[in-house]
Amino acid sequence: MSLEQGRKGLKMLLAAVAGLVVVAVLPAQVAADAMVEKSIIDRIKPIGEVNVGSAPVAKAASSGADGKGTYTSACFACHGTGAAGAPKMGDKAAWKARIAQGEATLFDHAINGFKGMPAKGGNASLSDDAVKAAVKYMVDGSK
């Protein structure tokens, strides 16, 4: 074996080793990333669960058919201010055509959502009756 051939052989051996190292290390790195990601998700998860689980305001509002109370706690944010293009309570012009659709349609849109109007105003824990009472309260105040 000449010296030149020996060097070539050594280079090839080194290249092979380097290749092996890459092949061995990459999956380990990916697995480590996945573990980090999972641990982050695990750490975030309980906070989300707590937030979803505890909605005392919503429960209080949904317990009765208190139209005004439900409106104030769940609807005013948009319908008291016109936020998101919501028809403002008391704005007769904005409500005229909506009221003309009939109560059943308004109930349906308030409970199930309609365009920019989220179902139950985004408060899924409200009972259907609470939402209906809030619709009545808003409609009565917008005629």
Ligand code: HEC
């Ligand atoms: C995040 C903002 C937001 C909240 C909160 C919200 N609304 Fe709305 N609501 C809208 C918007 C926007 C519209 C107009 C939808 C459209 O016609 O494009 C609307 C429309 C309505 C309509 C008329 C639907 C129709 O057919 O014309 C009713 C009734 C209604 N909301 C009831 C409620 C009640 C009851 C609540 C509280 C439980 C509530 N909304 C909370 C945004 C909101």
